[in-house]
Amino acid sequence: MITDLCLDTSKQNDPLYDLSHANTMALACLADTVVTLTAESQLDTFMASTDSSQPLFVLSGGSNVLLPSKLHAIVLRPKMRGITITAQTQDYVEIEVMAGENWHDLVIHTVDQGWYGLENLALIPGLTGAAPVQNIGAYGVQLEDYMQYVRAYHLPSKTWHQLTAADCEFGYRDSLFKRTPNTWLISRVGFRLHTDPTKVLANYGDVQTVAQTYAEQQGRALPAPRDVMHAIIDIRKQKLPDPQQLPNCGSFFQNPIISQNQFESLQSIYPNIVGYPMPTSTVKVAAGWLIEQAGLKGSGIEPIVTHKHQALVLTNHTPYQATQADVATAQNHIASSVYDKFAITLCREPVWVNADGTIGQEHAV
Ligand SMILES: Cc1cc2nc3c(=O)[nH]c(=O)nc-3n(C[C@H](O)[C@H](O)[C@H](O)COP(=O)(O)OP(=O)(O)OC[C@H]3O[C@@H](n4cnc5c(N)ncnc54)[C@H](O)[C@@H]3O)c2cc1C
Incomplete structure (x- = not known):
């Protein structure tokens, strides 16, 4: 159950709002405080009453975030409509x-x-x-x-x-x-x-x-x-798998951009390598192809596994139980396998959220 708090500041110290259903990767996440905003004026009111040193984190649909098991920031949820x-x-x-x-x-x-x-x-x-x-x-x-x-x-x-x-x-x-x-x-x-x-x-x-x-x-x-x-x-x-049926956060890795020289030397070994020419003698390489060639399509480290039809998408096979640490284990395995084979570094696309609400480079890839 998502239990949002609508400016009920008396509940701010009540422990733990469950955000496991508020992120499409379905990672387990308990937050100290969640403030749902249905009007802009509520933000003025809330901020006027808030100690400016308290960490804040904005969460919308949760489709591009990797949430920590415990989130100690004040979570602001903009839900203004119109x-x-x-x-x-x-x-x-x-x-x-x-x-x-x-x-x-x-x-x-x-x-x-x-x-x-x-x-x-x-x-x-x-x-x-x-x-x-x-x-x-x-x-x-x-x-x-x-x-x-x-x-x-x-x-x-x-x-x-x-x-x-x-x-x-x-x-x-x-x-x-x-x-x-x-x-x-x-x-x-x-x-x-x-x-x-x-x-x-x-x-x-x-x-x-x-x-x-x-x-x-x-x-x-x-x-x-x-x-x-x-x-x-x-x-x-x-x-793409529907996150409602198989939790995921879309493309997990960005398509890496490498030099034309590196691309050509890889092409001599892997003639089918998928790349798109970019300005300044660089080539954007399909990250999904690299992961598939590293033998990781449909695998990973349970419960976080690449999708069987789309290697670029990491899926969560134990929704609401798997944690950010599970994601880190699987992503590092995938990224290091790709690096070992192609000497290409993969970078993560979704936002890594630390326990204090800052955006992290945890297990940076
Ligand atoms: C199946 C799937 C397919 C996807 N396909 C695409 C695609 O084709 N192209 C693409 O670009 N993306 C894609 N995405 C990624 C994602 O859907 C987008 O990035 C989307 O805009 C995230 O919206 P959200 O409301 O879920 O944001 P959240 O995940 O809640 O937040 C994402 C980031 O934005 C910040 N944020 C959220 N709301 C606000 C706000 N109101 N003000 C300031 N900061 C804010 C958060 O703090 C966080 O850092 C896909 C994701 C999935 C799961």
């Missing part, structure tokens, strides 16, 4: 979305309304307020392509700010928020979406073919954004 149109022309619509809106539901809602751009980001778990943190991306689109601004609370100074997309310093799966953890709480995200149903981005993997089938079923000659969204939902469902 979607507002702030501007509209024939060509575009601007909306402001509160942090607690479910991301996938938002994507479906926008497409239903005829507001386009987010369709390639369908079925990414989590809440809207977390989406800017790692500049979520999939199938050729990143959040920054459609995001205009965020409204965010600066926790150390207890002040509200509006940050433009440029202020957010977005990079690939990266942002100001990711680089300065426990500093900002994002409460609203502003988007500008387009209204042209002929403008789609479908030239990625199988998307074009599947979207075309959807389009023809609907009597359309070419895929519309709705067809692309359904194609991506189908493809993702086939590729």
